[in-house]
Amino acid sequence: NPNSPQTISIRESIPNGSRNFYLPTSGATVEVIVDNSERFRFKDIEKGNYLKPFDLIIEEKRQYRLEFKLADGRSYVSENESFTATSLIDRVYTQLELEGIPKASGYSPAHYVYLDTQDKPGKGNNYVWSWKLFEKQNICQSCINGRFFVDRRTGVGACRDESAAIQINDFFYDYQCEGDCWQLFYNERINAMSDTYVDGNPILGRLIAKIPVYQYNGALLEVKQQSVSPSAFRYLKLLTEQSQNNGGLADTPPAALIGNVRDVNNPTEAVGGYFMVASERTTMLWIDRRDAVNQNLPTIGFLGRPISLEVTNDPSRPPLAPCTDGRFRTPNKPNGWIN
Numbered sequence: 001n002p003n004s005p006q007t008i009s010i011r012e013s014i015p016n017g018s019r020n021f022y023l024p025t026s027g028a029t030v031e032v033i034v035d036n037s038e039r040f041r042f043k044d045i046e047k048g049n050y051l052k053p054f055d056l057i058i059e060e061k062r063q064y065r066l067e068f069k070l071a072d073g074r075s076y077v078s079e080n081e082s083f084t085a086t087s088l089i090d091r092v093y094t095q096l097e098l099e100g101i102p103k104a105s106g107y108s109p110a111h112y113v114y115l116d117t118q119d120k121p122g123k124g125n126n127y128v129w130s131w132k133l134f135e136k137q138n139i140c141q142s143c144i145n146g147r148f149f150v151d152r153r154t155g156v157g158a159c160r161d162e163s164a165a166i167q168i169n170d171f172f173y174d175y176q177c178e179g180d181c182w183q184l185f186y187n188e189r190i191n192a193m194s195d196t197y198v199d200g201n202p203i204l205g206r207l208i209a210k211i212p213v214y215q216y217n218g219a220l221l222e223v224k225q226q227s228v229s230p231s232a233f234r235y236l237k238l239l240t241e242q243s244q245n246n247g248g249l250a251d252t253p254p255a256a257l258i259g260n261v262r263d264v265n266n267p268t269e270a271v272g273g274y275f276m277v278a279s280e281r282t283t284m285l286w287i288d289r290r291d292a293v294n295q296n297l298p299t300i301g302f303l304g305r306p307i308s309l310e311v312t313n314d315p316s317r318p319p320l321a322p323c324t325d326g327r328f329r330t331p332n333k334p335n336g337w338i339n
Contacts, residue, residue, distance in 0.1 A: 030050040058277055076264065087117045097109065219286075235257075259274035
């Protein structure tokens, strides 16, 4: 979507014992080169994210390359990437599964979301599906071992630890939202396939998501279908094998997960991640959950525990908590939401 904000993220791996920490890298000069000639500068916004300029239009079969230089002078360049237009999404639909998602004991019911599309003739089409879920949220702050207070001068709120004063630990207070608020959930697994075995035929009943019955209220699901290059698909396939399918004795040992970006002056440096361009189709699906209500199925909520509101005789308490706009929460009503 040329009208939606698109970013490139740069992180640097910092080893710390047996673990790596990934720190956002700001202050870099980031450009995308189109057809080895036109250059477009990305804007440094925050936390290692760089925003695409509006005059950079991503078009089918053109060549795109990423180049960036860090503040310390190190320079990096990617291979050229291109894409072909993806097919239309013909249908997205749900089916309620009583044994939908495994839990510690038994299963939680869930709506399975399926997609139909038509593959274009000619092998080499590679698909990636992802989703984003909007759920109406009523709780915007939770405090552990304390209460939520709002500074009257600044309007800024924060939890205040009170466990020492009352000598009680591991208690929770939850605070309702100040105005409308939506919780956002994203797919955690990579869902990709090539058209090797379906060339030119319909792709029917592709499982896209398993959405828990968080609550009885309806929810809005954004489903995205992308078309990526063969090299990008191979990278995603390797990433899937290493992050989602390994762990058994018969598994192949992980290979070095190197993307298509390299250090210009140090070819031995292992650079992770991948610069890719993709064609995408997006559709919205309203999940009304009436079937879950009719069967009186249990809901799991958002907190993983019962809501615990602060109970007080003080008329000035409890305060409402703001719905802070970000990746996992927004006060902005999503397009397609049904009240």
